[in-house]
Amino acid sequence: EIVLTQSPGTLSLSPGERAALSCRASQTVRKNFLAWYQQKPGQTPRLLIHGISTRATDIPDRFSGSGSGTDFTLTINRLEPEDVAVYYCHHYGDAASWTFGPGTKVEIK
């Protein structure tokens, strides 16, 4: 089973700044099966990125995913107040192994 570790636990930035959220896997992620989700307070999780770097439908291009192997990054450019949320990375795929990272909380100063 792949274990995902996310850092930092909490990120506090000002509007307009860039947020870089890290996700590290305990093993190499196969077939690019790495996704990111956004969960705003009181809401259901929403898929942002799948396949490491492909934005889901209707996700603004301020959100981008990158990485390979065991190290992945979600970047949020030009941070907006509406981006306040917890962000989870997720390993998925076809090998009966699905895990979520513990999440990174993004706050606005």
Next chain:
Amino acid sequence: QVQLVESGGGVVQPGESLRLSCAASGFAFSTYAMHWVRQAPGKGLEWVAAISFNGYNAYYADSVKGRFSISKDNFKNTLYLDMISLRPEDTAVYYCARLGYCSGGGCFYYGMDVWGQGTTVTVSS
């Protein structure tokens, strides 16, 4: 529109059972693998169980193996989670989500792109 609607949550005592349902609409349910994900109060997301598009293969997190059973009725477009021997640590919001569809050309995985609104299970004496 594409939608998942969970139901069946409630308050139960430790050791009791519960069945959750997830009604799907707006997409070809029979071609999608489906998952249950839960979130304990104030905690992160925890994958619980998955079932293949045709219902033939089921997978479980170690924390629920032997107590939870996932099933899929492709005629009723409904996903189920049967839970027995419930414990206080099973208290959570339970979400159903779709991940991966299979067609003649193979199976394709794009993350959990559709989620239900969640149903709350509370296990307490």
